Amino acid sequence: MSRADRSQSAQFSRPPSIDRMAQWPDLAPxxxxxxxxxxxxxxxxxxxxRRGTPEVSDPAACATWCEHRLAPLAxxxxxxxxxxxxxVLHTNLGRALLAEEAIEAAVMAMRSPATLxxxxxxxxxxxxxxxxxxxxxxxxxxxxxxxxNNNAGAVLLALSALAAGxxxxxxxxxxxxxxxxxxxxxxxxxxxxxxxxxxxxxxxxLKDYAAxxxxxxxxxxxxxxxxxxxxxxxxxxxxxxxxPLAHENGLxxxxxxxxxxxxxxxxxxxxxxxxxxxxxxxxIDVVTFSGDKLLGGPQAGLLVGKAAFIERIARNPMKxxxxxxxxRLAALEATLRLYADxxxxxxxxxxxxxxxxxxxxxxEQAERLMPAFAQAVGSEWQPRIEAVRGQIGSGALPVDxxxxxxxxxxxxxxxxxxxxxxxLPIPVIGRIQDGALLFDLRMLDDEATFAAQLPELAP
Numbered sequence: 001m002s003r004a005d006r007s008q009s010a011q012f013s014r015p016p017s018i019d020r021m022a023q024w025p026d027l028a029p030x031x032x033x034x035x036x037x038x039x040x041x042x043x044x045x046x047x048x049x050r051r052g053t054p055e056v057s058d059p060a061a062c063a064t065w066c067e068h069r070l071a072p073l074a075x076x077x078x079x080x081x082x083x084x085x086x087x088v089l090h091t092n093l094g095r096a097l098l099a100e101e102a103i104e105a106a107v108m109a110m111r112s113p114a115t116l117x118x119x120x121x122x123x124x125x126x127x128x129x130x131x132x133x134x135x136x137x138x139x140x141x142x143x144x145x146x147x148x149n150n151n152a153g154a155v156l157l158a159l160s161a162l163a164a165g166x167x168x169x170x171x172x173x174x175x176x177x178x179x180x181x182x183x184x185x186x187x188x189x190x191x192x193x194x195x196x197x198x199x200x201x202x203x204x205x206l207k208d209y210a211a212x213x214x215x216x217x218x219x220x221x222x223x224x225x226x227x228x229x230x231x232x233x234x235x236x237x238x239x240x241x242x243x244p245l246a247h248e249n250g251l252x253x254x255x256x257x258x259x260x261x262x263x264x265x266x267x268x269x270x271x272x273x274x275x276x277x278x279x280x281x282x283x284i285d286v287v288t289f290s291g292d293k294l295l296g297g298p299q300a301g302l303l304v305g306k307a308a309f310i311e312r313i314a315r316n317p318m319k320x321x322x323x324x325x326x327x328r329l330a331a332l333e334a335t336l337r338l339y340a341d342x343x344x345x346x347x348x349x350x351x352x353x354x355x356x357x358x359x360x361x362x363x364e365q366a367e368r369l370m371p372a373f374a375q376a377v378g379s380e381w382q383p384r385i386e387a388v389r390g391q392i393g394s395g396a397l398p399v400d401x402x403x404x405x406x407x408x409x410x411x412x413x414x415x416x417x418x419x420x421x422x423x424l425p426i427p428v429i430g431r432i433q434d435g436a437l438l439f440d441l442r443m444l445d446d447e448a449t450f451a452a453q454l455p456e457l458a459p
Contacts, residue, residue: 004389009404017054018043026063034074042066081427082450086404086440088345088354089259089393093429095292095299097350098336102210102297102331109330116326129314131329135336139262139439140276142287142304146314147332148322152182154301155256159191159221161316162252162286162309166218167194171204171237173230174223178258184223193218203235206245213249220246222255222284224274243283252285252309259393262339268356269402270392276304285309294391296351297335298328354443355402357393363405363442369451373407376454381411381437390440406430406438422459426450 021027021043022036023195041322046065050056064444067153068437098106108114119126134146146155159168168188177183188195196217198208210218220242239255246253261273273294278286286309291300301322303313313319324332338348345352349386366385389401407419412436421428421439426449430439444450 024058040070057404075177078372082444084430084439086390089293096296102334105330106327106336109326136304139339140304141280144307144310145304148301149326151290151301153322154303158286159193161313163218164192167196167216169196169212169220171199172197173201206237206241219252224258239282254286255279257286257289259293263295270446289388296349298331358402365441366405372451372454376457381409404440404442406440408435417459424453
């Protein structure tokens with residue numbers, strides 16, 4: 001090897017120092033965006049990967065490599081997407097969209113100190129539930145209310161506070177499992193209760209509950225099967241039937257409504273879903289339901305019912321571990337205020353507005369978008385407008401379908417095309433069903449932005 005070759009080889013094996021590389025002008029914009037520590041970390045990885053090659057000392061190549069390596073850290077992993085799956089309240093895509101009033105309230109709570117647990121009138125410590133409990137009582141007819149971080153937490157807390165160490169009776173037809181392996185038997189075990197199953201999968205009678213009551217029984221629990229339906233030869237026991245039986249035997253009645261709602265959805269031509277007011281009116285002692293599904297607010301678990309039971313629940317030590325923070329409380333209070341004027345919900349609450357969209361309106365939107373959509377997809381696939389039926393929610397009325405219209409594509413390689421839509425600046429999430437890639441437009445509320453990015457599609 002000549003002296004020149006040996007000198008060049010030594011140069012490759014000894015790249016510039018990390019500090020010197022960090023001063024390269026090519027890296028200055030990246031340092032400005034993500035900071036010097038992350039760039040130094042990337043530079044060490046670059047040297048390890050390119051040691052012994054001429055490229056290790058190439059500022060432009062190094063900057064490009066570091067940009068790519070740090071890209072996931074330079075932007076939020078929680079990204080905006082277009083939910084065109086056909087499932088309005090999609091668990092994996094964040095469920096309910098908040099009303100503008102709720103967003104403004106949440107931003108205020110994030111930017112400034114707030115009266116989370118402070119009583120302005122008395123100048124002393126307050127109670128955080130006081131921001132939403134009066135609204136929940138007004139809207140449901142309950143004597144008292146409290147809140148936690150989600151409905152699973154609400155069920156867990158209610159059982160722990162009212163039935164720990166004792167038995168709870170549940171119909172076999174209501175032993176549900178929902179997303180994330182949330183199972184009623186498992187929740188009961190974690191709450192320290194002993195499950196007593198009654199009836200069969202499809203038929204449970206009042207006498208089944210009566211026969212199961214014993215000296216260790218603390219409560220009867222009803223669970224709304226919000227993510228499935230038992231059809232055919234069936235029998236369930238209503239709350240109106242259960243309440244007298246329970247109260248005659250000194251038992252409490254807990255009802256988990258799951259998704260839950262504060263208004264009759266039939267007002268907008270939607271399937272009926274049991275409301276919290278109906279449950280309270282039937283005499284249920286404690287009702288639990290979600291804040292981020294049909295109610296249209298932030299993630300929360302809501303508990304309403306008789307004051308004596310809610311007070312026991314609120315005093316349970318587990319309540320502190322499950323409580324809401326100021327941001328979600330602010331958004332929840334603002335959402336609940338909207339229900340004071342139900343006639344305006346379809347205009348002000350995104351969940352109701354989306355669910356209530358007329359199919360004719362969706363069809364017109366599809367026709368407006370079809371020319372740009374077809375051009376973006378190209379000649380390899382066959383685009384068309386297709387009548388479809390979507391879900392209200394993956395864990396909220398999934399068996400009740402909504403008529404809608406979709407931009408549909410058929411042809412070979414639909415997985416590749418779906419991936420291309422997910423790679424757009426604002427990813428577009430659809431679904432593949434019966435040999436077609438479908439983009440259900442019921443949830444498309446920003447038509448202009450969706451259309452503007454279609455030319456960037458690279459299938």
